Amino acid sequence: MALDKEEMSEKVLAIAETLLNEGGADNLKARTIAEQAGISVGSVYNLFADLDEVHRAVNMRLLDRLGAAGLTAMADLERQGVTDVQHRILAMAAAYVRFVEAHPGSWPAVLAFNRRRATRPGPDPYDALLDALFDIVAGVLEAGDFGLDDDRRALAARTLWSSVHGIVTSGYVANSDSRQAEEIWHQIELLVGVFVKGLEHGGAFAHADTKPA
């Protein structure tokens, strides 16, 4: 009858995700988790080393779902026979925006947590998940045939996606009016349009001789 260790971990993570989404990182408290899960505080620390591990696990799940949403969006467009690069990038961005909007509290927590982590040894599962997103974008750019070599295409993918990310996070810092959502989408449309046009005209190779000091 009693829940398995793994099942209880899942329950704890589900509770943690709800708490994060409702009140941000400060709302993730050991005692609240224990109470809502029907276990004691000590048991939480029996399942996870500390709250950081809980937070990390929740973030992993979120990033996993985000990657899946991106892949789904791409698959949908493929089914419709859409091959236009601009359309596909915009669809990826739309999936990203939808995801962030669906997790108003926990997505900022993902970023804040990710920024706070110390330099750890070994390959980071975090980076692996983010790289998966970059790879999707790079795949779309590959179909665009802009005459980019692999390195330059990967650079362009990271640049484009970091830019989308910046627009979304900059846009959602303040009040989340509906005007805000419109502004964000206008910026994304402008970015993607300009980016594709720029790549078509070889802007990726336009080097200026200014360097940072």
Next chain:
Amino acid sequence: MALDKEEMSEKVLAIAETLLNEGGADNLKARTIAEQAGISVGSVYNLFADLDEVHRAVNMRLLDRLGAAGLTAMADLERQGVTDVQHRILAMAAAYVRFVEAHPGSWPAVLAFNRRRATRPGPDPYDALLDALFDIVAGVLEAGDFGLDDDRRALAARTLWSSVHGIVTSGYVANSDSRQAEEIWHQIELLVGVFVKGLEHGGAFAHADTKPA
């Protein structure tokens, strides 16, 4: 002999800035401030309502300095007679990157704090400072003569600067290797190059008919 109330506030802010820069937001503790400033905990709360107000004040100073750095960079280029849009945008971005690199601990704290604040009534001094940065970029774009109306130019400025911001923040989440700094600058060069090329070829008006669901 004893410090003025204003002088003590300055001292507290200087200490707070150092603490934030060294250990992030979690390192801003009332007792540490009190100890280093040579006053009691209560006195800190006599000068500031709570630690959030201290953090906010530190962030204001940082944003102020960032705006000043941007203006200085523009003035320097003007003195050299540089009017090229790409050069000027890159100089702005370089100033931004330098600033973030100079404040490895407190700049993430600015972002995390800014993201956490509740919807407050009235005009936000935060937004005012950020708008000042956008205005500088918009001014540079105005000199580019891309055939943009005011609204569209403002949108382009926000888009471009949010993108730069995204590249910088995405790049500095993990280990701050020197390779990381190079990657960031490559992305910024690519972004600005593509952006300018895209604007020159009317990419800002290239609308796709895909909309978010």
Next chain:
DNA sequence: CTGTTTGCGTGAACGTTGTTCACAAATTCA
């Protein structure tokens, strides 16, 4: 000059947090 008022610095104290740990219960093994 003295008594009063006002303002500010003080640090003990409160409530809440993450985390630990000695112990009890339960489960597994021999």
Next chain:
DNA sequence: TGAATTTGTGAACAACGTTCACGCAAACAG
């Protein structure tokens, strides 16, 4: 069944933000 091992428990600890009754010193009134 008895022993051994694992798992669950909640009281206890340290550290945190924040408050507040108290005392001191300066400013003011008479």
